Amino acid sequence: MFKMNLILSSYSTDTDYLQKVFHKTLKKNVHFICYNKLGQKVSICDYWNDPHQRLSYLRNNIFLPLLNGERPHSDMKAWRENFLQIEKLVLIGGPDDGVITPWQSSHFGFYDSSENVVEMQKQEFYLNDAFGLKTLDQRGDLVTCVHSGVKHTTWHSNFTVFRNCMEKWLT
Template sequence: MELIKSRIEEKHPGTKIYNVNRFESWSSLETMWHQVLEIGNDIANISAAHPEGINLLGYSQGGLIARGIVQTFSNISVSTFISLSSPQAGQYGAGFLHLVFPGLVKDTVYELFYSRVGQHTSVGNYWNDPYHQALYEQYSVFLPYLNNHINSSKSEEFKANMLRLKRLVLIGGPDDDVITPWQSSQFGYYSGNETVMELYDQPTYKDDLIGLRTLDKTKRLHLVTVPGINHFNWHMNVSVVDNYLLPYLD
C-alpha cells in the first residue's frame, strides 16, 4: 500500500496517512475476527486522534477486514470507506484458492473450510460455496454474520454502524482474475449455482440487511467498475489511484 500512500501525500500535501502494518504474509491466514479486532484497535486509536472523521481504505482481504471494523467498532468515525477489490460477498474460485492452498480443489475444499479446523483460517471464514449453503450457514463463523445473512445479537449494531458512513465506495473489475466472482467486490454473488446475481438482486440489498439499499437511496453508495486491472495491480497502479481513489478522498 506504499504506492497509494505516497501518491495521496503527493496530491494532498499535509494529509496524515496511516498504513497499518499487521498480519503480513502467512499471518494473514489468522481468523478474520481476530484480525478485525486487532487492526480495529489500531484504527480506533487513529480515529480518536481525528474526531472529525477518517477515510478508510482496504485492499483485497484487507477490504473485508476493514468493513468488519466499520461494522463492529461504534467508536470509530469513518467518513468514507473504500473497498478495493475485496471479497465482500465471499469467495469461490480456484485462482484465489491456489494462492494459499495450491493442492486444494474448489469443488471439494468445503470439506475443509466448513469444519471447526477450517474456520481457523481467514479464507475459510469467507469461503462461500454456492453449492453447499447449508454447511456455510452451519460452520462459517464470520461472513454470514457480518452480512446479517444469519441474525445475531450484533445484527442491529452491524447495520447501524454501516449507516453512519457518509460514503461507501466499492471498486472491482471483470479482469481481476482472483476475486471470484469479481462482482463479489460489489456485493454481487453466485445464486444456487455459478450464475452471478448482481448486488441489486441480492437479498443483502433487497432486504437492506446491512444498510446497502439505504446507502444507495441516499446517494452514499458508489459502485466503480474498472476493466483491464488484474488483482495484483490495483494497489500498484498510479492511474487507479488518480482516477478511482483520489476523487473520493477530496
C-alpha cells in the same frame, strides 16, 4: 478534514491461484475442509462461500454470513448502525482481478447455485437491507467503480484506479 470509507470486498468461491493448487475434485469438496471448527481458523475459509453448499455455509461459516447479515446475530443492530455512518462507500473491482471470484463480488454480487452471477441489487441481504447496504445505495452514498486490466495485487498501486475511483472522494 474529510471522512472517506473505502472497502474492497473479497468474497470468493474460487480463485485463479486456488485452481492451480486444488484439483476440481478438491474444489467440490473444499466445503468439508472450510466449514468446520478447524477450517474456520484458516482465513480463506472465512471468505469461502460455496454456492453449491449454501446451508452448510450459512450454518458453519463464522465470519462472512454474519458480516453480510445472512445469519442473525446479537451485534446486527450495532453493525447496521455503524455501517450506515459511512458517508461514501466506494466499491472497486474488475474482471481481471484474478483472485476475487466472481469479480462482481467486489460489488456485493455473487453466484447462485448454477454459478450465474446475481448482482448486488438482487441479493437477499440487499433486498432485506440486512446491514444497510440498500439504504446506503438509496441515499446515493454507494459508488461502484469497474476497471479492467487490473490484477488483485495491484489495485492499491494503480494510479488510474486512484484517479478514477478514489481521488474525487478525498476532497
